[in-house]
Amino acid sequence: MIGAGAAGLMATLHAAEGPGTEVHLFESTRDGGRKILISGGGRCNVLPETLQPERYISDSSPNTLRRMLCAWPLEEQRAFFEERLGLPLALETETHKYFPRSGRARDLRDALVDAVRRSGAKLHFDTPVNGLDATDAGWTLHTAEGFFGAHAVIVATGGLSFPKTGSDGSGLGWAKTLGLEVVPPYAALTPLTTDRKSHHRLAGLSVTVRLSVGCGPSKEESCGGFLFTHRGYSGPSVLDISHRPVRDPHIDLRVNWTGRDEAWWEDLLCARARPSVGAVLRERLPSRLVRLLCEESACDAGTPTAELRRNDRRRLVSHLCDYRLPWSGHEGLARAEVTGGGIRLSEVDRRSLESKGHAGLFFCGEVLDAFGPIGGHNFAWAWSTGRSAGRGAARL
Numbered sequence: 001m002i003g004a005g006a007a008g009l010m011a012t013l014h015a016a017e018g019p020g021t022e023v024h025l026f027e028s029t030r031d032g033g034r035k036i037l038i039s040g041g042g043r044c045n046v047l048p049e050t051l052q053p054e055r056y057i058s059d060s061s062p063n064t065l066r067r068m069l070c071a072w073p074l075e076e077q078r079a080f081f082e083e084r085l086g087l088p089l090a091l092e093t094e095t096h097k098y099f100p101r102s103g104r105a106r107d108l109r110d111a112l113v114d115a116v117r118r119s120g121a122k123l124h125f126d127t128p129v130n131g132l133d134a135t136d137a138g139w140t141l142h143t144a145e146g147f148f149g150a151h152a153v154i155v156a157t158g159g160l161s162f163p164k165t166g167s168d169g170s171g172l173g174w175a176k177t178l179g180l181e182v183v184p185p186y187a188a189l190t191p192l193t194t195d196r197k198s199h200h201r202l203a204g205l206s207v208t209v210r211l212s213v214g215c216g217p218s219k220e221e222s223c224g225g226f227l228f229t230h231r232g233y234s235g236p237s238v239l240d241i242s243h244r245p246v247r248d249p250h251i252d253l254r255v256n257w258t259g260r261d262e263a264w265w266e267d268l269l270c271a272r273a274r275p276s277v278g279a280v281l282r283e284r285l286p287s288r289l290v291r292l293l294c295e296e297s298a299c300d301a302g303t304p305t306a307e308l309r310r311n312d313r314r315r316l317v318s319h320l321c322d323y324r325l326p327w328s329g330h331e332g333l334a335r336a337e338v339t340g341g342g343i344r345l346s347e348v349d350r351r352s353l354e355s356k357g358h359a360g361l362f363f364c365g366e367v368l369d370a371f372g373p374i375g376g377h378n379f380a381w382a383w384s385t386g387r388s389a390g391r392g393a394a395r396l
């Protein structure tokens with residue numbers, strides 16, 4: 001077993017249940033589960049309220065993805081944490097996210113590592129695996145402790161995001177060397193940047209928006225929090241859609257700042273006996289953003305709505321409902337919550353996650369070509385695929 005992140009810890013626990021199975025877990029950092037520790041702002045959004053396979057992004061078959069994700073029903077996943085690990089979870093109803101009731105990500109990481117220890121599996125921290133070779137008897141791992149033979153190997157090395165947590169893409173490299181098809185990795189759930197100084201000055205301001213990108217069948221929307229930062233934009237709505245600008249540097253991102261449509265704003269701004277344009281907008285949006293939108297649409301915030309000229313109103317309404325976000329880049333893998341791309345799902349058996357071309361080699365978690373939106377969906381993928389790979393390897 002290579003990698004003691006979310007997927008690897010889960011895989012180890014299930015592999016260790018196999019009768020007579022001896023399991024060794026190699027991890028390059030000194031304690032493992034580092035992404036779990038920093039997840040959810042240190043609270044760890046361990047699961048979503050519902051599994052939503054249609055919201056995952058992959059270049060592989062959506063049907064295969066759905067089967068892999070739903071192989072472990074959400075109710076059973078919750079029961080695993082609460083009953084097997086003894087870690088009560090709490091649902092945050094407004095965000096539809098589950099967190100450990102204690103509010104501490106560390107409790108989850110420690111509970112998983114303790115359970116692995118109790119399972120009889122042997123943990124080798126601070127022990128990077130530097131390579132693996134197929135042999136007649138199975139596989140040989142090259143570790144800092146020397147060569148290590150195994151009948152089965154589970155690769156749960158994650159992607160390339162947040163490299164300081166231990167992810168260095170080694171699993172993707174091995175897969176390529178072995179001839180497996182790997183969708184080129186890219187940053188996903190990553191903040192965007194802008195060159196526009198007036199936007200940097202709004203750093204810290206957050207609003208709830210609807211973001212959209214593309215048109216026709218390729219159109220995607222994301223709704224939720226939008227945060228101005230010192231370098232650009234973040235918040236769930238931005239992170240969830242960021243893979244599109246990352247993969248297409250010329251794509252337009254459109255913001256509807258309130259979710260209201262143009263007809264709604266036209267009605268409101270046409271109404272007689274209304275105060276100034278600025279006052280009407282400030283009832284729905286923070287005043288600093290109102291100032292920015294009025295400036296950029298060349299509309300005087302002090303004008304009474306009744307005196308607003310038709311063309312000015314149209315321009316303002318278009319800035320409110322269909323604003324072209326002046327993004328110029330992104331924060332890349334260093335700040336990406338996940339890595340898009342990875343080993344194409346058709347390379348593995350969807351039930352056991354064993355490589356179709358290399359017997360005894362299994363993959364799970366972020367190393368595979370799939371990621372989900374913010375909200376516990378990426379851990380759900382890690383838990384479900386980790387369990388399948390662990391059970392698959394234990395059956396060998």
Ligand SMILES: Cc1cc2nc3c(=O)[nH]c(=O)nc-3n(C[C@H](O)[C@H](O)[C@H](O)COP(=O)(O)OP(=O)(O)OC[C@H]3O[C@@H](n4cnc5c(N)ncnc54)[C@H](O)[C@@H]3O)c2cc1C
Nearest residue numbers: 003005006007028039040045129158166365366376378379
């Ligand atoms: C800041 C941040 C916040 C996040 N918050 C959430 C959240 O709240 N909810 C959610 O669902 N998802 C969240 N995620 C995403 C989630 O953390 C990942 O999807 C998940 O951790 C992926 O699990 P994994 O086990 O596949 O990979 P990883 O967690 O990356 O684990 C891979 C492990 O393999 C080890 N490793 C790598 N190469 C080797 C090697 N050659 N030899 C030995 N060991 C190796 C690494 O050290 C690491 O421990 C967040 C991610 C980040 C970065």
